[in-house]
Amino acid sequence: MAAVLAVLTSDPNLLRCQLRRLEGQVAPQAEPRANAVGVGTYADGEVLLRRLASDAGLTLDSLAPPHESGALVFHEGKLPVGLSLEENTQPFRARSWLFAHQGALNGFERLRASLLEPLPEFLQWQVKGATDSEVAFAYFLKHLRDKGRMEDLRLEAEVAGALLADTARELERAAAKAGAVRTSTLNFVATNGRILVATRWGEAPLYYTRLEGSDTCEVHGITPRTPESQPAVAEHRRQRAVVVASHVKRPQGWVELAHGTTLAVSEELQVRHLPAA
Numbered sequence: 001m002a003a004v005l006a007v008l009t010s011d012p013n014l015l016r017c018q019l020r021r022l023e024g025q026v027a028p029q030a031e032p033r034a035n036a037v038g039v040g041t042y043a044d045g046e047v048l049l050r051r052l053a054s055d056a057g058l059t060l061d062s063l064a065p066p067h068e069s070g071a072l073v074f075h076e077g078k079l080p081v082g083l084s085l086e087e088n089t090q091p092f093r094a095r096s097w098l099f100a101h102q103g104a105l106n107g108f109e110r111l112r113a114s115l116l117e118p119l120p121e122f123l124q125w126q127v128k129g130a131t132d133s134e135v136a137f138a139y140f141l142k143h144l145r146d147k148g149r150m151e152d153l154r155l156e157a158e159v160a161g162a163l164l165a166d167t168a169r170e171l172e173r174a175a176a177k178a179g180a181v182r183t184s185t186l187n188f189v190a191t192n193g194r195i196l197v198a199t200r201w202g203e204a205p206l207y208y209t210r211l212e213g214s215d216t217c218e219v220h221g222i223t224p225r226t227p228e229s230q231p232a233v234a235e236h237r238r239q240r241a242v243v244v245a246s247h248v249k250r251p252q253g254w255v256e257l258a259h260g261t262t263l264a265v266s267e268e269l270q271v272r273h274l275p276a277a
Contacts, residue, residue, distance in 0.1 A: 001204055002077030002090075002246075003030035004102045005063075006189040008196040008265055009070055009241040015041075016064035017219045018211055018241045019072075025209075025254075027247040028058045029076060036079045036089040040098040041069035042193040047093045051085065071191045075100040079131075088129035092137045095151055096192040099140060101133035102246050103185025103204055106175045108132040115174060120145065132171075140167045140190060157195040161264035161274050164188055168201040189244055196265040198244045200257040207254040208244045208263055210271065213237040240269050 005026060009018050037052040048065065052058065063074050075090035091100040105111070115135050116124055123138045123145075143163040144150040168186040175184050185202035200206040215224045217236050226233050242265045248254050257263060260276030 001030065001185075002034075002075060002102045003028065004100045004187065004189055004206075004244070004246045005060075005072075005074040006100070006191060006196055006198065006244040007072045007241055008191060008269065009239065010269055011235060011239045012042075012068035012070040014235065014239045015069050015072060016061065017217050017236065017239070018243070019060040019064050020217075020219050021211060021214070022060050022243065022245075025249055026060060026243075026245045027249055028060055028063065028074065030247045031076060031078050034076045034078050036085055037076045038074070038089045038091055039063050039065075040073045040091040040093060041065040041067070042071055043067040043069060045096075047096060047098060047193075049091070049093055051089055071098070071193045071196065073098040073100050073189060073191060075102075077102075083130055088131050088134070090133055092134055094126060094137070094141055097141065097150075097190060098192075099137040099188070099190045101136050102187040102206070103202055105132040105136065105171050105186065106180035106182055106184045107178050108135075108175075111174055111178055115139075115171075136167060136171060136186065136188065139170060140164055140188070143167060153194065155192065155195065157197060157264035157266040157270075158272060158274065160190070160192075160195055161197040161199070161262040161272075164190055164197045164199045165260075165262040165274060165276070168199050172201065187246060194267045196242060196244065196263075198257070198263045200259060200261055202259065204246065205248075206244065206246055206257045207248045207251070208242060208257065208271075209254045210269075211239075211241040211243060213239050242269055242271060
């Protein structure tokens with residue numbers, strides 16, 4: 001099954017450091033024959049996407065952008081033959097939002113036309129590819145638009161998280177109405193670069209952890225013996241991050257979200273669990 005990873009950090013300059021700390025904890029390659037690998041970050045207020053080679057021997061460190069970024073969303077998966085990698089590789093972006101989906105909406109092929117129909121025209125046009133994941137993103141954006149919050153820089157994480165959960169529930173209801181008998185896997189992560197939200201829906205696990213400040217850093221060569229006079233020492237001790245991941249190598253220090261639970265991470269990196277409604 002596809003892998004997702006999302007990071008929201010307090011110091012955009014130290015994103016690579018946070019990724020390095022995750023080595024040995026998170027598996028960036030969960031699908032041995034993955035052909036759609038992408039990572040989204042932010043630079044000067046812009047959302048940037050990179051498509052990565054599936055045979056590049058991915059490491060978490062290799063996901064780091066050459067620029068500073070306060071958030072990152074990574075997705076690795078396998079697309080059927082014939083689907084455009086350019087249009088269907090996740091994460092997807094719209095305005096300031098990045099979105100990724102692990103799993104599948106049951107019966108999507110039968111549902112696609114009926115799901116697209118009620119969307120506003122501009123969101124219908126935005127769906128360029130053929131995947132259920134991009135349609136799910138469009139539904140999340142519709143919920144944000146209906147609340148007048150799609151481009152609101154003051155959007156609260158709890159509000160965004162509730163709308164992400166509404167998206168999963170709405171899509172699952174549509175699948176059940178169409179005759180699906182099994183629960184879909186709708187693990188979503190989304191960020192606007194300031195907040196981070198994630199919903200677990202289905203059997204596939206989704207985890208999160210908090211990274212606190214550290215007095216060591218392989219990237220910058222910092223050890224507990226590095227002089228306090230170096231500015232980087234204080235910066236690394238102050239840094240914090242929240243990480244969401246689907247494929248964790250060892251669960252110690254990670255919290256598994258329960259089915260139907262949504263994680264809402266504020267700009268101040270405060271974490272809240274929103275239970276299933």
